[in-house]
Amino acid sequence: MSGSAPTTAQHHSCDGCTMCCKIMGIAELSKPRNQWCPNCDVGKACKIYAERPQSCRDFDCIYLLDDTLAEHWKPSRSRMVLTRYQAARLCVHVDPDRPDAWRKEPYYSDLKAWSRIAAQSRSMIAVYVGENLTIVLPDRDKFLGNVNADKQMRFVTRSTPKGVEYDVELVDNPVTS
Ligand code: SF4
Numbered sequence: 001m002s003g004s005a006p007t008t009a010q011h012h013s014c015d016g017c018t019m020c021c022k023i024m025g026i027a028e029l030s031k032p033r034n035q036w037c038p039n040c041d042v043g044k045a046c047k048i049y050a051e052r053p054q055s056c057r058d059f060d061c062i063y064l065l066d067d068t069l070a071e072h073w074k075p076s077r078s079r080m081v082l083t084r085y086q087a088a089r090l091c092v093h094v095d096p097d098r099p100d101a102w103r104k105e106p107y108y109s110d111l112k113a114w115s116r117i118a119a120q121s122r123s124m125i126a127v128y129v130g131e132n133l134t135i136v137l138p139d140r141d142k143f144l145g146n147v148n149a150d151k152q153m154r155f156v157t158r159s160t161p162k163g164v165e166y167d168v169e170l171v172d173n174p175v176t177s
C-alpha cells in the first residue's frame, strides 16, 4: 500500500494514489473499511511506511500486479480498488463517496467483458459499495445487499430456449453453519 511499487514508466505505481488506505480495513489498526487511515497523507504516501502493519505489506492491489490493466483503472482515478479472492472472485471495492463509479464508462464495459471471461471458469466479478454486494454477470447484474459470513455464493448456469442464463445463489456456509 501507498508507495510500495516501482516508479518506472513501464510499470504501474502507487504515485499519487492512496485509495487502499481508505477503502480497505486494517485489522492491526482497527481501521474499518471506507475510512481514511490516520497514518495516510492522502494522495501522497503512508506516514509510517517503514513501520506499516503486515496486512499493508501483504496487500495485493491488482492495479499494481497487472501492468496490462488500462491506466484508467488506477485507483486514485477510478475510485475503485481491485483485489482477488482466491481464484473465483475479482473484487471491485468502490469508494462509497463515488458509489456509481463502477457503472460509468469505460469501467462498466470492462467489468462486463471481464464477467464474460470469468463465467467460462465459473468465477465472478463482485462489486462492493459500502456493505452492499452486487455481482456483475454476463447478462445482468445481481444485487445481493449485505452478505454475511453465514452465506457463501454459488455460481449457477441454466440452459434456456434463449441460451445460457447466468445467476449466483446464496447458500449456507458449511464452515460457519
Ligand atoms: S490502491 Fe493500489 S495503487 Fe493505490 S496506493 Fe494502494 S496499492 Fe498503490
Ligand code: SF4
Binding pocket: 001, 002, 020, 021, 026, 037, 038, 039, 040, 041, 045, 046, 047, 048, 049, 052, 053, 056
Ligand atoms: S498504515 Fe500506511 S499503508 Fe497502512 S493503511 Fe495506513 S496509511 Fe496505508
